[in-house]
Amino acid sequence: MAIAIDRRAFQFSKLLASVSDGLGREDVRGIKNLCYDNIPARKREEIDNGLDIFQVLREKKVIAADNPAFLKELLTEIGRVDLAEKVDEYVQKVLDVGLVEPQKVTECLERGQLMRIATDVGRDWRMLSRYLGLDDTTITSIQLQSQGDLAEASLQSLLRWQKNSGPEKATPRALKAALTEMKLLGIVHTHFQ
Known part of the structure; x- marks a missing residue:
């Protein structure tokens, strides 16, 4: 390997x-x-x-x-x-030549969209993290690692959610539902229409 x-x-x-x-x-x-x-x-x-x-x-x-x-x-x-x-x-x-598993390629195609969404979520990233099921310890860890960079914290929380939930649960539909429930409809309309 x-x-x-x-x-x-x-x-x-x-x-x-x-x-x-x-x-x-x-x-x-x-x-x-x-x-x-x-x-x-x-x-x-x-x-x-x-x-x-x-x-x-x-x-x-x-x-x-x-x-x-x-x-x-x-x-x-x-x-x-x-x-x-x-x-x-x-x-x-x-x-x-079999160097990358197909699942990894699927994940990488979504990263650009996650980056754009993360930038738009900004200061609401902690609340979105909770809606997506991340615990407070994880959220605090992300906050410390991002050193005040809201877009980075938001992206890292989305990536952590994606990793923890797996491809079956970390879907665009689930993210859209969380953003809708948070009433961040501008982000929903921008990224999911």
């Missing part, structure tokens, strides 16, 4: 290098703007290429060898469909 993980990481690094080589100055600027909340200000000023951005996103676990969906979403947002297709090719190649 360690060989498969190393090979997957190697293939992902090759993908990131290839994507970075295809990015122009405006592309890098566009990705930096889209990742504003994920890249600290001091690093944002220093970054002038795709590999540096991808390194920060990997460190923050926003992208990973088994979670390339956010990378594809970024590339699509800046209009680089050609590079987004490289991400699709990577996923297909990795699946073809």
